[in-house]
Amino acid sequence: MCDLGASRRAMLGSAVVLGAGLTAPVVGGATARAATRSEGKGKGAGDAEGTRLILLGTAGGPVPVAERFGMSTVLVVGDRNYLFDAGRGSVSQYVRAGLTLKSLRGIFVTHHHADHTADLFQYLLLGLISPDGDQLVPSVPVYGPGRAGELPPQWGKPRPAPLVNPANPTPGLKDLFADALNGWAYQFNELGREATMPAHPDRIMALHEIDVAHTGADPLKTRAPRMRPFTVFEDDRIRVSATLVPHGLVFPAFGYRVETPDGVIAFSGDTAYDENVVELAHDADVLVHEAVSVDYYADRDPADGFIEHLKTAHTDVVNTGDVARRAGARKLVLSHLGPARPGMVPDRVWHEGATRRYAGPVVVGNDLDVVRLGRARGAAG
Numbered sequence: 067m068c069d070l071g072a073s074r075r076a077m078l079g080s081a082v083v084l085g086a087g088l089t090a091p092v093v094g095g096a097t098a099r100a101a102t103r104s105e106g107k108g109k110g111a112g113d114a115e116g117t118r119l120i121l122l123g124t125a126g127g128p129v130p131v132a133e134r135f136g137m138s139t140v141l142v143v144g145d146r147n148y149l150f151d152a153g154r155g156s157v158s159q160y161v162r163a164g165l166t167l168k169s170l171r172g173i174f175v176t177h178h179h180a181d182h183t184a185d186l187f188q189y190l191l192l193g194l195i196s197p198d199g200d201q202l203v204p205s206v207p208v209y210g211p212g213r214a215g216e217l218p219p220q221w222g223k224p225r226p227a228p229l230v231n232p233a234n235p236t237p238g239l240k241d242l243f244a245d246a247l248n249g250w251a252y253q254f255n256e257l258g259r260e261a262t263m264p265a266h267p268d269r270i271m272a273l274h275e276i277d278v279a280h281t282g283a284d285p286l287k288t289r290a291p292r293m294r295p296f297t298v299f300e301d302d303r304i305r306v307s308a309t310l311v312p313h314g315l316v317f318p319a320f321g322y323r324v325e326t327p328d329g330v331i332a333f334s335g336d337t338a339y340d341e342n343v344v345e346l347a348h349d350a351d352v353l354v355h356e357a358v359s360v361d362y363y364a365d366r367d368p369a370d371g372f373i374e375h376l377k378t379a380h381t382d383v384v385n386t387g388d389v390a391r392r393a394g395a396r397k398l399v400l401s402h403l404g405p406a407r408p409g410m411v412p413d414r415v416w417h418e419g420a421t422r423r424y425a426g427p428v429v430v431g432n433d434l435d436v437v438r439l440g441r442a443r444g445a446a447g
């Protein structure tokens with residue numbers, strides 16, 4: 067597994083002390099405002115500090131439901147924020163959570179579906195110039211999938227299949243930013259003549275396409291071979307490892323494991339039930355897992371392929387509990403819920419499904435929920 071070695075533990079151990087010293091004045095007041103639905107609600111002001119997740123958006127699927135924004139989660143470690151996916155509304159929710167753009171020190175994209183990326187470029191568009199001085203600090207590292215390389219064959223029933231951008235039909239992270247940058251050139255070029263940007267827009271973010279060549283994976287048949295998580299990013303606060311997960315026809319699709327001074331978080335990404343996720347979440351303090359309710363869609367005509375899609379690209383809520391139990395995760399957070407509208411599947415039904423095979427605590431994610439870590443302080447909330 068990718069647990070820390072002794073020297074690394076010592077390194078992160080010192081980061082705990084450093085983080086504790088830096089945290090209070092920079093982040094504390096802001097996140098106290100953010101904790102509208104915090105598990106720590108009602109605790110003393112001191113409990114607002116510390117490593118925590120804020121669920122910016124918890125909706126599954128590229129659908130603009132009112133009750134939940136698109137998939138996005140931010141990890142706050144001291145005075146640094148790390149973003150995992152940037153679905154619809156992520157920027158607005160980030161600001162609503164009281165977080166500063168200058169504290170954004172990493173973005174990690176699980177896969178190139180719009181419900182995870184709709185706001186990705188918006189961070190660059192909206193984070194460049196600020197009258198009050200809060201703007202992105204170049205360069206923000208962004209990690210995510212590169213080009214798939216090949217389109218899969220038709221799946222399910224025959225249907226019209228558009229081919230957009232035939233010259234490059236499987237663009238990766240760098241393509242996404244390059245094409246968006248060109249499309250918004252006038253905005254940058256004009257604005258640059260009336261305001262000061264921190265750097266050329268193409269240097270605000272450092273784009274890293276995660277190399278999967280060593281995994282033996284391919285875009286057509288073996289998209290998520292059994293593997294151990296591999297390190298993709300490390301600074302003096304966190305280490306991020308990735309694994310490939312099976313998400314229907316999508317390739318590459320990643321889950322992430324994040325080691326922090328206060329515990330380990332695993333993000334399943336969008337995935338079917340899979341051994342790679344069980345290993346990714348091994349002994350994690352928090353597992354953030356996607357969830358769909360197959361029961362809710364039980365009346366769908368099987369011929370339309372949607373139920374099959376749910377089973378091969380997503381994880382039924384009952385199975386999320388199975389993953390958490392087998393991984394030994396100490397807390398399960400459901401996010402990326404499908405269906406996303408609370409009126410369709412109430413929180414108590416999600417909770418009942420996830421706890422059928424898992425005895426640990428389960429959080430049914432709602433936007434702006436705060437999930438605290440704090441094993442070191444015995445304050446996991």
Ligand SMILES: [Zn+2]
Nearest residue numbers: 177179313336
């Ligand atoms: Zn997806």
